[in-house]
Amino acid sequence: MTSALQQSYGGVDAENESIKRTKILLLGTRRSGKTSILQVLFKDLPPKQTFYLEPTMRVTRHTFDTIIPLEIWDSPGNVTADTLGSPLSHFSTVIFVIDIRDLYQQPVAKLVEFVVAAFQASQNIDFEVFVHKAEKLQEDDKYENFRQIHERVIDRLADEWPEFEQVPLNFYLTSVYDHTLQDAFSRVVHKVIDSLPYLEGLLNIFCSNTSCPKAFLFDIRSKLYVATDASPVDQVTHNLCCDYLQMLNSFGPLYKSNATSNPRTAVFSPTQATSPDESSSTPTISSSSSPPSSPPKPIVFPSAAASLTPSQPGTTLTYHLITPHLALLALLPTTVYEMRRGLVEWNVVWFREGVREIWEVEKERSVADSVIS
Incomplete structure (x- = not known):
């Protein structure tokens, strides 16, 4: 069941509106930080509390209204393109989250698998990679790991699929403990706002x-x-x-x-x-709880x-x-x-x-x- 993270501008629950939403898919291996990202951004969860979040066991849809209505899918670590429950062509953007301390082999293989499957389904999907939990490493190690992850993904894509250069793939260094997460997610949202x-x-x-x-x-x-x-x-x-x-x-x-x-x-x-x-x-609006004779405020x-x-x-x-x-x-x-x-x-x-x-x-x-x- 869809759970609304935010109400729409008009004060109507976003969950009850009959509107078409731009879909964003959040992927990654288990404990990579997918749910933490959503909870910190849209539920005001303190970053220190993300440690106690339970792993995501099934695909969960969250609605979020900004200048356009969005629907963000949070998926478990073992999801595949076949078990997702919706064709990849229905998504405008795929965000893949990689723990910066991970051994890289498993998340890189999973990312490449989804990139190939998604590009075969639609060539209009944007792929964004969040190299997450950057606060866990010292400054020099942080950027070195980020560089290695970037190189391994590109090398693996080149081996698996010669046409990988056609894929719009962007990398961001993120953390829930600073504003790099807000900056990265903002740039992702920009690409789906036609206006x-x-x-x-x-x-x-x-x-x-x-x-x-x-x-x-x-x-x-x-x-x-x-x-x-x-x-x-x-x-x-x-x-x-x-x-x-x-x-x-x-x-x-x-x-x-x-x-x-x-x-x-x-x-x-x-x-x-x-x-x-x-x-x-400024425009005026009448209060629904006021009598009909009440002047607009x-x-x-x-x-x-x-x-x-x-x-x-x-x-x-x-x-x-x-x-x-x-x-x-x-x-x-x-x-x-x-x-x-x-x-x-x-x-x-x-x-x-x-x-x-x-x-x-x-x-x-x-x-x-x-x-x-």
Whole structure:
């Protein structure tokens, strides 16, 4: 039975929606860390608690809604292409998890087996390899093992299948104890978002209009960034944004908004301040628990800011809620944020409207595809 890890934007349980979901398959040998990845990303499980997770005994499907609806399949270590229960051609992406301390022979053989089977079923499947549990090794050993795993997979593929160069195979070094996991999974999700160029375009316009050197559109709960602007992603900046978002997730419920009596539309926030422009431009929603005569109450889109470098010129990290599940995190020069805050918030309003239109189009397409299929 499918268990919903997150609700959809409209407050309707994602499990009950009749929509077509993009499928991602999670593979790997026993105790490689597949279930830990899902639990840490989507269930807020503390990394130290992953040690106590039971091994996965059967294929389990998890739904997750971001800008598009996803369905992630967590499989046991002994699964094969024949016992999976669904053709490999139904999956857009296959993530294979390898324990960095493993002896490599068994996981590499299993990975090659699935690569060959999947490519024969469909040439549109993306293969991603997570060399996981990187925190277990020292820095030099970590990168040496990563290099060896990469070479062994490529060599084995070349021996088994001469056409292996046609397979889109990407390798990532990951761990549940830092933000490398969020970064790697974000890059995987980017490849299945057809509207990604439009989201990136909105972020580029926002950065240009506000003198912003870097901006991300984050999924709040999982801390995956579903899009970013055209400038390169700096690991330090990404980690800083993830830590800030984690802090807001931890303390935000203490400041939950009372602007609406509907708990499904209430949003968490470290502040209750909303600019006048934002208040007048935001959509309204009626509470299902209120009498028909009750006036509609506006959805609150809170914001927050933290000064990173107090000295001039200084940098400020800002947070703006875009939808109940997405937030804009942007680095701004402190002088711009303090002296031209109205302009920044005005651009946030238009960015929010653009993102909501893209999400509505994606949702309509998912429903239409479900009816066709």
